[in-house]
Amino acid sequence: MTEIYISDPIHPQVLADIQGAATVHLGYGPNKVNYLQISENIDAVILRAENFTKDIIAASPQLKIIARHGVGTNNVDIDAATEQGVWVTTTPGANSNAVAEHVFALLLSGARHVATAVTQVRAGNWSEGKADLIGFELSGRTMGIIGFGAIGRRVAAIAQGFGMTVLACDPIANEEDVAAAGAKLVLFDDLITEADAISIHVPLLPSTRHMIGAQELARMKTSAFIVNTSRGGLVDEAALAESLSKGLIAGAAFDVLEAENIDMKDPLAHTPFPHTTTPGLILTPHIAGQTEEAFLEAGTTAWAETKLVLAG
Ligand code: NAD
Numbered sequence: 001m002t003e004i005y006i007s008d009p010i011h012p013q014v015l016a017d018i019q020g021a022a023t024v025h026l027g028y029g030p031n032k033v034n035y036l037q038i039s040e041n042i043d044a045v046i047l048r049a050e051n052f053t054k055d056i057i058a059a060s061p062q063l064k065i066i067a068r069h070g071v072g073t074n075n076v077d078i079d080a081a082t083e084q085g086v087w088v089t090t091t092p093g094a095n096s097n098a099v100a101e102h103v104f105a106l107l108l109s110g111a112r113h114v115a116t117a118v119t120q121v122r123a124g125n126w127s128e129g130k131a132d133l134i135g136f137e138l139s140g141r142t143m144g145i146i147g148f149g150a151i152g153r154r155v156a157a158i159a160q161g162f163g164m165t166v167l168a169c170d171p172i173a174n175e176e177d178v179a180a181a182g183a184k185l186v187l188f189d190d191l192i193t194e195a196d197a198i199s200i201h202v203p204l205l206p207s208t209r210h211m212i213g214a215q216e217l218a219r220m221k222t223s224a225f226i227v228n229t230s231r232g233g234l235v236d237e238a239a240l241a242e243s244l245s246k247g248l249i250a251g252a253a254f255d256v257l258e259a260e261n262i263d264m265k266d267p268l269a270h271t272p273f274p275h276t277t278t279p280g281l282i283l284t285p286h287i288a289g290q291t292e293e294a295f296l297e298a299g300t301t302a303w304a305e306t307k308l309v310l311a312g
Contacts, residue, residue, distance in 0.1 A: 002310060003041045003062075005033075008048035010069060011292075014299030018046075021307075039063075044306045046299075047076065054080035065089065065309040067302040070289075089305040093150050094298035095289030099229050100154030102288035103199050104162075106227050106253035111136050115282050136223070136250075139163035144195025146188065146211070147202035147230070148173045148181075155199050156183045167191050170202075192216050197225050204231035214239040217248060224249045229288040232258040237275060244280040253282040260286055 002022040006015070009028055018024055025033045025042070027050060035042075035050075039059040045052065048069045057063065057080045065087040066076055073088055081088050109115050112135040120129050143159040145152045148170035156166045166183035169191045178185040192198065192212070198220070202208045212226070213236040220226075226249065228235055237258055243249050257275065275281055 002043045003038070004044045004046065004306070005035055005038065005042045006046045007035075007050040008069075010046060010048075010302070011296045011299040013296060014303050018303055018306075044310060046302050046306065050075065052076045052081075057081055057084055057086060060086075065306055067306045067309075069298045069302045070094075087305075087309045089302070089309075091298040091301040091305075094301055095291070095294035096150040097154050098291040098294040099151045099288040100158055101291075102255060102284070103155050103227050103229055104158055106229070106255065106282060106284065107138070107197055107199075107225065109282055110225050110251045110253050110280075111138060138197070141165075141196040142167060142194055144168075144186075144191040144198045145183065146170075146191065146198065146200045148178060148183070148185075149201060151229075152199075152201035153181055155201065156181050159197075164197070167195055189219075192224075193219050193221070196221060196223055197227065199227045200230050200234050202230060202234065204233050209233050210236040212236065212240075214242070217243040220249050222248060222250065226252040227254070228252070229255040232256040232260060240281070241275065241278045244278055251280040251282070253284075255284045255288040256286055257283070 003025065004018060004022045005025045005027060006018070007027040015024070025038050027033065027035060035056065036059055039056065041062060042060050043062050043064055045063065045066045046069055047066050052066055052075060054077045057077060063084070063086050066081060068076065068088065068090045071090050071092050073090060076088055078088055113133040117133055138159075139162055141164055143155070143164040143166050145155055145166065145168040148156070148168040152168060152170070156168065159166050160182050167186045168178050168183040169186055169188045173185055175185045186194070200212070202211070211234055217239055226235065226240070240252060244252060275283060
């Protein structure tokens with residue numbers, strides 16, 4: 001029987017499907033196995049966070065596919081897999097809508113002071129401080145989307161539903177295509193000066209690292225609100241903190257930071273956690289892509305790819 005290793009939890013419905021078709025070894029939970037002890041017989045791996053290095057791949061002579069549950073293959077030695085004839089697949093787009101909707105959860109949270117209001121009410125203040133929580137509306141404002149790929153396009157569609165004018169910049173996008181999606185293709189320099197809300201949807205590359213720094217922040221409207229659900233490192237966080245402290249922009253909301261996965265309770269690690277004290281910055285802990293629907297879609301796709309490869 002086919003033997004499959006699943007590194008981290010996947011959607012229970014997909015797990016049940018796989019268990020009905022193969023012998024499954026789990027890399028998590030109470031029945032957690034040590035992969036290297038079973039690697040000789042493994043035909044397929046469904047991989048989320050674990051690192052699949054050259055040595056681990058070499059210890060898997062039967063392996064035909066590493067199906068990444070998610071996008072990005074930083075945790076797989078692609079060269080070693082290719083050399084050994086092992087397929088490596090990903091699940092692009094599975095969480096695009098989830099991330100796009102989270103952009104608006106963050107943007108509205110900032111626009112309507114939701115995070116502050118919830119904290120105040122929890123502290124027992126219903127009326128006190130309420131007069132300061134005057135928000136702004138999205139309708140009639142301009143959304144600037146940096147990176148018009150899968151997620152950027154979903155953000156554009158949702159923004160139009162809110163009555164926003166949408167600007168986009170992307171070096172590979174063409175004017176007609178962007179116009180057909182209801183947005184206007186502009187240069188990055190124009191986008192950052194004209195947009196009220198700026199949402200970033202580009203990969204982190206040497207060319208995009210700190211694409212928003214002190215100079216760019218200084219050129220934004222004082223009413224500008226920046227959302228980053230892409231990758232930490234796209235925005236220069238020190239420059240952002242300074243800009244927010246000086247009131248040069250209205251606010252920011254990030255799902256990603258340069259330094260993530262820090263133990264917030266470890267007094268020897270960053271204290272306080274990076275940017276929890278930055279005024280006007282709302283943070284969520286890299287959850288933009290985490291929805292029930294996205295989880296099911298990623299698991300279903302990874303399993304479909306696995307079946308295709310195993311069927312030859
Ligand atoms: P995508 O590949 O579909 O689109 C990225 C777009 O960015 C491309 O069209 C590309 O041409 C454009 N781009 C590259 N450099 C640019 C630049 N300098 N200026 C403007 N545009 C540029 O990617 P996607 O699926 O839309 O994902 C976007 C980002 O979201 C990725 O960084 C991904 O890692 C991140 N992401 C985050 C989460 C989360 O949980 N927070 C989940 C999924 C994806």
